[in-house]
Structures are given as C-alpha cells and as structure tokens.
Amino acid sequence: MPKKPIKLPENIEYLSILDENAKVDKELEPKLSADDLKTMYRYMVLARRGDERMLNLQRQGRIGTFPQSSGHEAVSMGSVYALEKSDWHVPAYREFAGMLYRGWPLETMFLYWGGFEEGAVPPEGVNDLPICVPVGSQLLHAAGIGMAMRFKEEKKVVLTYFGDGSSSEGDFHEALNFASVFNAPVVFVCQNNQYAISVPLARQMKCETIAQRAVSYGMPGVKVDGNDVLAMYAATAAAVERARAGGGPTLIEGLTYRMTPHTTSDDPKRYRSEEEMKQWANKDSLIRFARYLEDKGVLDGDARKKLHEEIDEEIKAAVKRFEEQAQSEELLNPLRMFDYLYADTPPDLDEQREELKRFLAKKGKLPASEAGKEQAHTGRERG
Amino acid sequence: MPKKPIKLPENIEYLSILDENAKVDKELEPKLSADDLKTMYRYMVLARRGDERMLNLQRQGRIGTFPQSSGHEAVSMGSVYALEKSDWHVPAYREFAGMLYRGWPLETMFLYWGGFEEGAVPPEGVNDLPICVPVGSQLLHAAGIGMAMRFKEEKKVVLTYFGDGSSSEGDFHEALNFASVFNAPVVFVCQNNQYAISVPLARQMKCETIAQRAVSYGMPGVKVDGNDVLAMYAATAAAVERARAGGGPTLIEGLTYRMTPHTTSDDPKRYRSEEEMKQWANKDSLIRFARYLEDKGVLDGDARKKLHEEIDEEIKAAVKRFEEQAQSEELLNPLRMFDYLYADTPPDLDEQREELKRFLAKKGKLPASEAGKEQAHTGRERG
Amino acid sequence: MAEMNMAKAINKALYEALERDERVVVLGEDVGADEGVFRITEGLLAKFGDKRVIDTPLAESGIIGTSIGMAIYGLRPVAEIQFAGFDYYAFHQIESHASRFRNRTRGRVTVPMVMRFPYGGGIRALEHHSESRETYYAHTPGLKIVVPSGPRNARALLHSAIQDPDPVVYYEPKAIYRAFKEEVPDTIETLPIGRAQVVREGREITLISYGASLRQVLEAAEMLEEEDGVKAEVVDLLSIVPMDTKTIVDSVRKTGRAVVVHEAPRNCGIAAEVVARINEHVFLYLEAPVARVTGYDVPIPYFSKEKAYLPDADRILDACRQTLSF
Amino acid sequence: MAEMNMAKAINKALYEALERDERVVVLGEDVGADEGVFRITEGLLAKFGDKRVIDTPLAESGIIGTSIGMAIYGLRPVAEIQFAGFDYYAFHQIESHASRFRNRTRGRVTVPMVMRFPYGGGIRALEHHSESRETYYAHTPGLKIVVPSGPRNARALLHSAIQDPDPVVYYEPKAIYRAFKEEVPDTIETLPIGRAQVVREGREITLISYGASLRQVLEAAEMLEEEDGVKAEVVDLLSIVPMDTKTIVDSVRKTGRAVVVHEAPRNCGIAAEVVARINEHVFLYLEAPVARVTGYDVPIPYFSKEKAYLPDADRILDACRQTLSF
Ligand SMILES: Cc1ncc(C[n+]2csc(CCOP(=O)(O)OP(=O)(O)O)c2C)c(N)n1
Numbered sequence A, B: 001m002p003k004k005p006i007k008l009p010e011n012i013e014y015l016s017i018l019d020e021n022a023k024v025d026k027e028l029e030p031k032l033s034a035d036d037l038k039t040m041y042r043y044m045v046l047a048r049r050g051d052e053r054m055l056n057l058q059r060q061g062r063i064g065t066f067p068q069s070s071g072h073e074a075v076s077m078g079s080v081y082a083l084e085k086s087d088w089h090v091p092a093y094r095e096f097a098g099m100l101y102r103g104w105p106l107e108t109m110f111l112y113w114g115g116f117e118e119g120a121v122p123p124e125g126v127n128d129l130p131i132c133v134p135v136g137s138q139l140l141h142a143a144g145i146g147m148a149m150r151f152k153e154e155k156k157v158v159l160t161y162f163g164d165g166s167s168s169e170g171d172f173h174e175a176l177n178f179a180s181v182f183n184a185p186v187v188f189v190c191q192n193n194q195y196a197i198s199v200p201l202a203r204q205m206k207c208e209t210i211a212q213r214a215v216s217y218g219m220p221g222v223k224v225d226g227n228d229v230l231a232m233y234a235a236t237a238a239a240v241e242r243a244r245a246g247g248g249p250t251l252i253e254g255l256t257y258r259m260t261p262h263t264t265s266d267d268p269k270r271y272r273s274e275e276e277m278k279q280w281a282n283k284d285s286l287i288r289f290a291r292y293l294e295d296k297g298v299l300d301g302d303a304r305k306k307l308h309e310e311i312d313e314e315i316k317a318a319v320k321r322f323e324e325q326a327q328s329e330e331l332l333n334p335l336r337m338f339d340y341l342y343a344d345t346p347p348d349l350d351e352q353r354e355e356l357k358r359f360l361a362k363k364g365k366l367p368a369s370e371a372g373k374e375q376a377h378t379g380r381e382r383g
Numbered sequence C, D: 001m002a003e004m005n006m007a008k009a010i011n012k013a014l015y016e017a018l019e020r021d022e023r024v025v026v027l028g029e030d031v032g033a034d035e036g037v038f039r040i041t042e043g044l045l046a047k048f049g050d051k052r053v054i055d056t057p058l059a060e061s062g063i064i065g066t067s068i069g070m071a072i073y074g075l076r077p078v079a080e081i082q083f084a085g086f087d088y089y090a091f092h093q094i095e096s097h098a099s100r101f102r103n104r105t106r107g108r109v110t111v112p113m114v115m116r117f118p119y120g121g122g123i124r125a126l127e128h129h130s131e132s133r134e135t136y137y138a139h140t141p142g143l144k145i146v147v148p149s150g151p152r153n154a155r156a157l158l159h160s161a162i163q164d165p166d167p168v169v170y171y172e173p174k175a176i177y178r179a180f181k182e183e184v185p186d187t188i189e190t191l192p193i194g195r196a197q198v199v200r201e202g203r204e205i206t207l208i209s210y211g212a213s214l215r216q217v218l219e220a221a222e223m224l225e226e227e228d229g230v231k232a233e234v235v236d237l238l239s240i241v242p243m244d245t246k247t248i249v250d251s252v253r254k255t256g257r258a259v260v261v262h263e264a265p266r267n268c269g270i271a272a273e274v275v276a277r278i279n280e281h282v283f284l285y286l287e288a289p290v291a292r293v294t295g296y297d298v299p300i301p302y303f304s305k306e307k308a309y310l311p312d313a314d315r316i317l318d319a320c321r322q323t324l325s326f
C-alpha cells in the first residue's frame, strides 16, 4: 500500500430538525413533553428579555460592559436541557439562558456584570462554574471535572461551551485531547456565531466546520443549526447519553449569530453588514420555536403573552434585588477584597487589610460593620 | 438536509516507497541523482555515527545529557533534502542529520550538548534556528517565518519538526492554525517515534494518525513510513513545491522509532519491550537505504566502507576541535554570560558583571583576557 | 505640533513607524477592520493593507510566537495583546524565546519586536481586564519594559521600542488613554530606553512611580506642597527594565526619603526592587524607611471596589506624611 | 525512623498521601510507568493504579487546567511539571484560575491542589532545565509557595501542601534530591505553611535563604565562624508565600545585618521583597544595607558556566564580610 488515502472517521455529521420556517422533521423530532418545551421556551425568553434589560442597565451606568447573549439562547438552552441537575455545567459568557435554567438568579448575573465578585458565586447546590472570561481556558476545567467523574466511576456528565474564535486557543486543543485520552464524559459545545469580535470565521480558520476538528481527537463531531433548539437538544442528548454510558466526549458546533454587538462597547458596523444582520434576525430561534409551540398546541398567542408579562415582572423584581445588594454596605465594603483569597488569611495580608482599614478610618470612610475592630498598632517598629 | 454526514477533505494520505525489504515502488521513486542519494546517505551515517560518538562523550562526562537521534535519520534527512539553501529549517532536537546537512559543524552540536551557548549559534549563512527544547514552541516560530515570507511575497519555504508527544501542546494547534489561515509556506514534519518519553501514542491521543489532524486546518496531511527516506523526500518535496507556489502548509507524519533511550538518562526498559525494540531495529532506515544504493549501483560495499571510514575521521577531527573550544579560556569565561543578552548591555547588568568580575579576581579566577580591565569602585556609596 | 491624547499619540507612532519602515507590521486580535478594541490602530488597515496590519486568530501564544518568527526573519512586529490579563497565555513564548534568542545564539538570532499590553485598572472593566503585573517581565532577563505616562512620551517611547534591536514590552496605561492632551511635535521623537525623568523637583521627599499612577503621584505632590508646604521630587521611571538606578538614587541622596507607587500587587512588585536598590546604593542617606504604596496582594477586585485597591493621591499623601514624620 | 534522601522523602509523602486520602491523585508527564524522570513517583503506579497515578499527554496547560477541574470536583490533585522551566506553558491557568477561584466565588469553589516544580541549577542539565523563578508565583496573589531544604521538611511540607485547602506551588530543589540523608520519622509530620525556621543561631548577621541555596548558606556560615569568628544566624524561609516576616525581622532586629540568598535572578527576586520588608519593619536596627546574593539578571547559563551563576558559599561569605565591615 505505497500510496492511498487514509480512511477518516465517519462520525462527523450535520443536524437540523426545526427549520427556519418552523417546519419540523417528524422523524428526528425529540420526545419532549409540553412542560419540557414550555420550560425551554421560558428560559430562552427570560434570557432574551433579561439581556435587553441589562443593556438598559448598562446604558444607565448601573452595570458595566457586558457581552450580550441575544441570539445564543437556542445553543445554550437546547444543550443544557439534556443535563441532569447532578451533572456539571461549565459556561463561557454567552450561556445566559443555560445559567438561568441551572439556577443562577437573575440578580446574581447582574451583580457579576455590575462589578461584584458575588456574581460569580454558584448558588448552593448548583453544579456550575461561574462565567469565564479568559477564553478557552474553561474547557480544561470541564475536562478535569470529567476526568474526576471517570476516575471516581460516577455516571455523570459535564457540558461546556466556547466560541468559534476561542477554538483557536491552544487550551481548546489540550482540553479535547485530554478528554478523549481519558475517555471523560464531556460534551464540548461551540457557540459558533461566526465572529471573534470582528474577525470572521474565514480569517480564524481554514477548515469548513468546527465540528470536523473532532477528527483530531477520535471523537464524534456534530454541526447543528444553532437556532434550532430541538436539534441542539437532540444532538446534546445523544452526546450526553453516550458520555454517561462511558462512550467519551463529543464536539458539538451550533451555528448561530450574535444579534447584538460583541459587548456594549463594540460597534459591529465596522465588520458586519446590515444585510447580514437582517438575514440572521429572520432566523431567530425564538420566533421559530414560538411558532413550533403554537403549531403543536403547547403555547398559544395568549399564553405566550402572559408568559412574557410574568417574565418582565420577574426581571423587574430581580433588578430591585440587584440594586439593593449593589448598594448594600456589605457588598461595597472594600475590605472584603482580603477576606476570601485563602481559607486562612495569612498575617501579611491581614496587615494589608489593617493598612487599608486605618486609611479608610482616617478618611471617615470605614464601613460601620468594620468600625471598632481596628488594631492599635501598625506592626511596624520605629526601633 | 436534516441529518447527514459532513464531507471531510480527501487529502489525507499514506505514503511508502522503499519498503522494509528495500523493495522500491518504481512508479513513486523520486528522481534523485546518484550524488543526491550519496549525499543523503552520507549525512544519515554521519548522524548515526556522530550520535554513537556523542553517547561515548557523554559517558565520559565530556558532554551532558542529550537526546539521541538514532532512528530519526530518514525523517530528518528525507525531508530536509527537499529544501533550498535559502529556505528555512526550524528543528526540534532530533534533527541531527538535517542540521549537519544544513551546515552545522559537528563540533557545534557537541558544544550545544556540552553546555555551551556557542552550540546554539547558527553558522553564518545557514538559515536555521538552533535546537529547541521547550517542545512544540518552535512550530510558532516557523509559522511566523512563513508568514513573513508570505507578507514579503518571497517564494521561500520553512520546514519544521516536532515529536508525536509534542503534538499535544497547545502551540501545535496554534501554529498549524496560523500557518493555514495566513497560507504560510510551512511544512510541519512530525517525528512520530510513538513515545513521548515513556508514554505510548495510544495514551497521548485517541486518533489513528497525526496526519489526520490536518483536517482541523484545512491542509493536506500525509503519513509516511518514516524509515523510508525516499518516501519522506517525495512527500516533503511535494509539500515544499506546493508551499512555494502559494498552496500553503502541509502536515507530514513520519512513523519511526527511537532506537535508543529518550536521553542518556532514560531507561526505556521501563516502558518498551525488548521485542518491540528488536522489531524496529530490523526496519532501520540506514540498512534499507544502503541496500537500495547497492541495488541501484550507486554505492557498493567497498565504497560504503570507505565512506564510513571517512566519516569516522571527520568525527574524530570534530571531537578534537570541540575539546579545544570547550577548554578554551574564551568559552569558559563566565563573564560571557552578560555579554549577549542585549545589543547594548544596560548599566545595571554591567554592574553585575563587575560584581562577578571583582569576585573572580579576589578568588584568583579571573580569566587573563579580563584582567586589567576592572573598574575601580563598586558603584555603591557609603555616604 | 498638535494637541492629542495618549490613544492618538500611540496611533500616530504606529502610523509613522509603518510609514517609515517597511519592516514594521502590526498584528493582534481585532487590530484590523475593528481598529482595535481601544481604537489604537485606527486608520492603519485602510492605509497599509492586511499584509502589514494583521487580524490574527484568537490565540496569544500564536501572536507572540509568530511575531518571534517574523522578527527573526527581519520584520519588526508590533504585537498587540488585547488586554494585559491575557499575556499570560503567551508567557512561555516570551520567557523561553523572545527574551533568550539573542543570548543563546550569541547575538546571531535576534528578536526585535514590541509587545503592546494595555494594562491597569480604573476603567470599570470586566474581570481579567485590569491587570498590572510588570514584575513577571521585569524578573525575566532579556526583555526591556517601558511604560509611558503621557501622550508625548508614549509616542516617543513607542518609536524607541520599535527601533530597539531587542524585544520590548510596551505597557499602555489604558486608564489615561484619553485622560488628557499634550502637544506632540510633528517630527519623530524618541526617548532613550532605560532613562527615568525627574518630572517635578523637590528636596524633601522623592516619589517614584510610572504609568497611570504617575498622575496620582503628581496630584499628591501638589497636595503635599499646598497643605504641608513640603516639596516632593517626582521621578517618572518610564523604563522598568533597564531601571535607571542613578536617577533614583541621585534624588534619594538629596531627599533622604522616598515613596514608591504602583498599582501592581506589592509582593515582589517593582517597588520592592526600587527599595532594594535604594538600600544598596544610598543606605546611609535614608532618614526613613522607603514606603510602598501599591495594589494589595489580592487580585484587583471587580470594578465596584477597584478604587480602594488602586493607589490614589490620598493614599500616596498619607504615605508621604508617614515617611516625613518618621 | 528511617534515613533517606529528599527524593525518597518526597516519594514517601506521595505514597502516604495516596494511601490515607482517596481523593489524592498524582498526575503529570511520565509519572506512571516511568516513575518520573527523577523517579519521584517510584512504586506509585504499581501500588495505586492508573486512575490515581496518571500519565498525561505532554501538555502543561492541560495538566494544570484539568487539575483545577479535578480539585473543584473534590479530588486533591498533585500535579508534576517535569521541570520548572515548563510551568510557563501553564501560566495562564495558574494565574487566572488556580489562584482565583476561591476569591471570585467568595469561597464556594476552591482549588486544593499541589503543583510540584523541580527547580534550580547545578546538575549539568540541558537548556531550560535549571530554572528558578519563584517570583512569578510570589507576585500572583492566591497561591502559596513552599520550598523544602532537606528530606524531613520536604516530606512534612508536602503533606501540609496536600492537606492545604488552597493551591500550593511546591518547589523541589532537584540539585539536592540525593545530596544527603536525614532521619525521617515513621508517623506523618506536617509543617505549618508560612513559618520560617531559624536553623542556626547567631547574633552578628542574619542569612536568609531557602531551598538548595540553604546548603551554601550554611557552609558560608561555618566558614564565617571558623575563619572570622563571626556567628551568623541562618533563617530557612521554607515558605515564600506567605512569608514569615516576623521570624525575619526578629532576627534582623537582633543582628542588625542581613544577607539574602537565592539562585533566581535578582531583579524583583524574592530577596528584593525580603529587603523591602526588613526596611519597612526594622529600619532603625539596620547597621548596613541588606545584601543580595542571587543569580544574575541573565538566563542561567548553559551548564559549562552555571557554577559562576549560582550563589555558592564563597560568594555568600564575601557578601557577609562586606556587610559586616560596612
Ligand atoms: C484569552 C483571551 N484573549 C482575549 C480575550 C478578549 N476577548 C473577549 S471575547 C473575544 C472574542 C471571542 O470570540 P468567540 O470565541 O468567537 O466568542 P464570542 O464572543 O463570539 O461568543 C476576545 C478576543 C479574552 N477574553 N480572553
């Protein structure tokens, strides 16, 4: 066999179930109950409206720069819905829908983008890692969690996310390789919105799909219509089931589009055409899914309207809780910065805490809860 | 198209020309002159014998730990021979044959492993980077060189190397991606000796071949019998030609075997069987190539013997030159450590140089060439 | 002469460098069509094309590693890392290669490249977007590190960095990108790398700083003069490596007291090195321990609390008074 | 009680930890079948199997990044980086994640893991195999850093590190892996992280060091006593972070003179921090500038010249005499 093609694996596929016109492929349609479908829809809308509300908060200066998530609801929600509560969820930063579904309160998300570490605290009992900003690095944490599950012989799964651009980072490669070598139960989901900020896919990579990168790791790869929440669910459910049964990791690429700027300080007109944006607006997963629910008799127009109103109330209440917390002396106490770095704060850090405390006291800015606890001396000696 | 396989590229191939029994595939046999073939053989033998001599030097404590290269001659020599002198060569650390061919004097190689930076200095006019120890990192330098060639619109090519284990590093991924995105004229050659020190391929990665990782970068991939110097040459020559014509990078995997321990401080019995080692010894590229040359009437037994003797003389002379340099006051002068870090040594580093110089002078260890140049004062003040 | 802010001055230097030296290339994430997330590369792609102004894939080791290759090949890459908090991804390339090629090849293979790192807090940025860790590179022999403090020296230092035959880390104090304007001359200026500047004269105490913190130091110096009648001398390091020990110790020899200020964490920060050098060179002139006003040894807090972390004029003033009354 | 060298003592600690705590896993390149390139993991794979003693692919960011994941999930990973010179590949994982998870999640997500970095020169190793750059991690808030100096404290500190609820960098002075033996008790010992030890008492000068350099310091102290009749106190830091400022300043308050020794480069090295703390805490007790005996600000030379780079007893002695006669 002096010269011959190398046979490549045949497990790289494309999947779509609910098309742009809300036409469903009956054979592939996943078996989800009306409750399931309503739940999925609910969190997608919560994320969309929450995103819009956050933009508003950001414009008012009440939170900081943040990456919007509108357009990414189906990739996130379709995939996360395949998890059990005891499974793990390791998001990047556009999995707003999925995080809400997993149990992150809205106000916690506001706190994160509002500049409070408290927004990165996973709620008790929620097996999630917080938002991850340094791109691609979280994939290794997910791989490690999966490895630990495997070493402990537990039947759990980890689901993790990354962007198309992030797949250029070395950590992407290392994570998929580790997961495959150790046969770890990890599902890697790409939010392929076709841009890394301003750089279009064709200038990030020369291969046709991200899914085919699975060939490097001997794992299955699936490219999915990422605005089709049913296909995202079906692909992920299959991957989760395989992982749980010991079949190892899968790479899923959800093709979608960011309906907003990259973050609130981005100007997408510099690199995307109006036409392209419009085209993709027509493919909105929410519209498509709403029509499907209506056609199926799960949620009619009135019920949908009512749901939207409920959601708006929910957001309103969350904003209020956020404001309270964001203005609370506790969360604003700068001395908190020293209190969580180590399980036991070492003496030199304590000394720095005292240093700042004395300074705040001098300036009359010491939070009341800290007052009366000052140490008398400086720890320094005049000899 | 709701569910369908994704069509993968068809440019991942396997190539072998001169088989284990020295039987050649006439159709694929590259057109190399008798001189070409003799030159290739010459450097392969020089590397093999040089490697053995180095082991000897190492055992005598005259050089330090080093990674042997026996077994890697065909991958290195077959590929490097496809380059022009004006092309660039970016080795890892087992491309002994290729570096010698490119113009690195034997004694320079001895100096490198003998603990002298002078061993990392590419000879004037040789477009090579020195040996690279931190694995995988050199691939990015090669990609950058290729990008520069492309930006300058020059018709040159870079050839670079890495081990099977090193393909797990993130830099491997980033380098192949950059090269492909910028269509850089880079040929990436894997010395797949099936082990990363002690870890066999199956525990490093779950895909069948390293060549197929080319699928992630939309570039051609070729797996080659790495003990077949003709196939290595043919595959590389094709890749070099394509790159030169603007066709972009290629990934070549040469399957071979390290005939020695990983380095002189390694004990391969811990992880490889005697039988496996013996099997691979039978596939030795040198034996195979010698038979081919004999069959072809290029180099008969007598000529071969004579060549080997010449080579042994050459090595002997190089060892002598190495010893002279390694014992020269110039190369042993510790103050040299300060002299090459920056184009202009900054004052604080000069001060450190003076500090060491004064100390050496005190101890009577100042090299003669440095004496009489001491600065009078310490640069410190007693006030 | 034209008035401009620092962002514009850096942009101007890049433009000028691209124009006068065809070896210069600018690369990084979003530096092309987007003109950089801080718009520092505004107009460059349009003028110089995508072979000289290069949008890279999202991979920092890739950016630095290929820049090393380009520099070796004779180009003069100016690589932008979008935020200093992501340079860590390229750390091995910087430590093991950029900083070492000249030394290990005894000068034959050199890496004339510039790494632009927008650094520092104070702009209410997201997590990991407010880093200040100059020490990592100061402790890495073979690099040079400069930090401008205003539009004019920003442009001049960037020209110096690009012309330098060795790798230079160019930290951009992004908090003051657009904080104030200065006259910048029309002809190209450089500033010698390794030279500090006395930017305010005084005899009673020496304040040493660089980058964005320098503004706070100058403010503190004003307050000190107004409120306490004490004249502080202020040294703007401009270069972290090589450090201009002479300018520092000359000043401290005169004043006998010093406060060193930076926003990076304290432990093994640049201030520790300054203290050590003062201690070594002018020990007997010291009237009080040299004070450090720095970030604390915690990651810079998310933005709701970052102000308390960053040294401001008040904290510096407080340290000055303690040092003066020692 | 048994006599053993440091390599064996570390091996013993790993064995004991794997045995007593099923959450402990050991991972890294060649730590399994090969038992580590320094044989530190000898016998572990055979005893504990490949789910607890894990040969990883060759990827340092992968090793550290997945260790973080495992630690979060409740395991206690002990990750070996084959040589400290390759930890740079994992720098972003260490800086941005290992060191930060507890803080950013207000204690909810923690990363109890140990990173073993064999470090330092003096063994005629290849390029990039003799690194000593503790500063990188000391300047990274959220980590702890320990460096043993002998078999007994190596074992005890490794147990402490593994039991610690936070990420610990455990630097192994590989030059003294097999340099000498010590009695190591049969029962498991720990040592408090953050506590230095006075290993030699004296009143005239304080020598401060850690790791492999400590041997040189002790030798210098002997010479100083024999040749000059001067009794030096020697402080073995053991922990770099947290640093035991109290033990340092207590000693210097007594002696009034100090020399700090390490093989890492000088600029922003640990010695600079020690000098700064001495300056801050016991300024008025100082009779002479604190001296630094360190590696120079160049990459450690290839091995033919590494001896001149590494602080040895002679250089330390010389610095002591200069400090004493100041
Ligand atoms: C390591 C790292 N480098 C750079 C950045 C700055 N940055 C934030 S998002 C982004 C683009 C990410 O693109 P992609 O992965 O496609 O995700 P998307 O934002 O499109 O969802 C960049 C460059 C970062 N957060 N982390």
Ligand SMILES: Cc1ncc(C[n+]2csc(CCOP(=O)(O)OP(=O)(O)O)c2C)c(N)n1
Pocket (backbone or CB within 6 Å): B067, B094, B133, B134, B135, B162, B163, B164, B165, B166, B167, B191, B193, B194, B195, B196, B197, B262, D029, D058, D060, D082, D086, D089
């Ligand atoms: C970044 C890095 N990590 C670890 C090492 C130590 N090391 C040297 S060679 C080697 C194995 C390399 O395996 P492979 O890439 O297959 O090359 P081979 O030695 O088999 O030719 C390791 C782990 C290194 N040199 N660089």
Ligand SMILES: [Mg+2]
Pocket (backbone or CB within 6 Å): A163, A164, A165, A191, A192, A193, A194, A195, A196, A197
């Ligand atoms: Mg994207």
Ligand SMILES: [Mg+2]
Pocket (backbone or CB within 6 Å): B163, B164, B165, B191, B192, B193, B194, B195, B196, B197
């Ligand atoms: Mg190998």
